[in-house]
């Protein structure tokens with residue numbers, strides 16, 4: 270028997286965690302770990318957690334409860350907690366959850382292999398001086414033609430509801446040369462679409478030739494990489510949408526016409542209490558400028574309802590903003606008080622009120638999403654295949670506008686780019702008929 274060890278990773282929350290989970294699996298591969306989808310087989314279970322809302326954190330403890338039974342039958346199994354709950358709660362997790370062997374924060378992942386080898390229970394939630402990205406392997410284990418690339422981490426914005434500045438720390442941008450190098454390697458491995466990631470991605474200001482580069486300039490340079498057909502970036506703050514970045518949306522055909530630009534609320538009073546540092550009007554003007562640069566761009570947003578002090582009039586202002594913009598998609602959440610954030614000190618809106626507002630807001634967003642998708646029917650779209658569909662002979666990929674598109678194409682392979690005509694708009698996807706293979 271070989272001593273292949275098996276790793277099971279569960280990822281909660283945002284795309285940054287998806288990226289981090291892949292990096293952890295790669296770091297552990299060097300120690301002989303192969304990933305498994307079957308948790309019962311695992312020698313090491315890693316839970317890469319999210320702390321953004323209370324529900325997200327609670328999932329960790331219910332999953333740990335289930336793992337305890339598994340570990341009772343298999344005592345040599347190691348259980349690790351990674352991600353933002355690990356960062357926020359640290360040793361508290363070891364106290365609350367006796368089955369946990371290691372707790373590792375997002376800034377310490379390069380030390381994970383050593384932690385796994387260690388005897389006894391270990392916690393590492395330091396923010397190190399060294400660059401954790403320096404430990405990335407030469408080749409990445411890829412799944413399909415799309416990849417994430419983290420260009421910055423952390424956030425200095427301190428929105429009054431948000432834990433990110435505490436769990437992910439201050440804003441740090443990676444240097445331009447390293448990112449270009451990593452992007453070129455991804456393309457050489459067959460990647461055709463890269464999504465630049467950061468908690469506050471458009472605050473990017475990495476060191477490049479001649480000084481600090483903004484995200485617009487980085488995108489322009491990435492667009493020169495032969496074979497890199499599509500670029501996206503997420504998540505952005507309205508106050509960091511600078512002129513050059515907006516112009517890039519008009520100048521670069523590779524930059525896809527979809528932008529996630531959270532506004533959170535449409536009420537100036539609430540925006541101020543949230544410490545967002547912009548008004549609803551400023552957001553609407555920004556949307557106009559972005560649409561002037563790229564008229565067909567689809568916008569999406571995040572919304573929080575029931576922020577402390579939100580009145581019915583504040584909520585109506587949010588609905589007005591949604592009507593004024595017309596979003597292609599949106600995520601909406603009931604406010605969740607997070608310990609340590611300024612808003613957590615304030616009196617919450619009654620749960621029934623917040624629930625009713627959430628439903629009303631989601632109904633409006635769903636209607637807008639449906640209208641936008643319906644308008645795609647009959648149009649020609651480019652689709653980059655990511656995986657086979659559920660039906661035989663079917664492939665699934667994303668359009669330029671980030672719609673999931675199903676295409677009947679028995680000869681289709683993952684990584685193909687095709688032209689297809691949209692025939693049906695389903696609740697969360699489109700169906701389209703193949704026209705031609707682009708490449």
Ligand code: 5AD
Pocket residue numbers: 321322430431432531533571572573602603604605606607
């Ligand atoms: N309560 C509810 N939603 C939150 N978000 C962040 N913090 C909270 C919170 N305390 C939402 C915001 C953010 C998204 C990632 O999660 O809308 O943009």
Ligand code: SF4
Pocket residue numbers: 424425426427428431432433434468469506
């Ligand atoms: Fe959190 Fe985003 Fe605000 Fe930063 S900009 S504090 S990540 S909501």
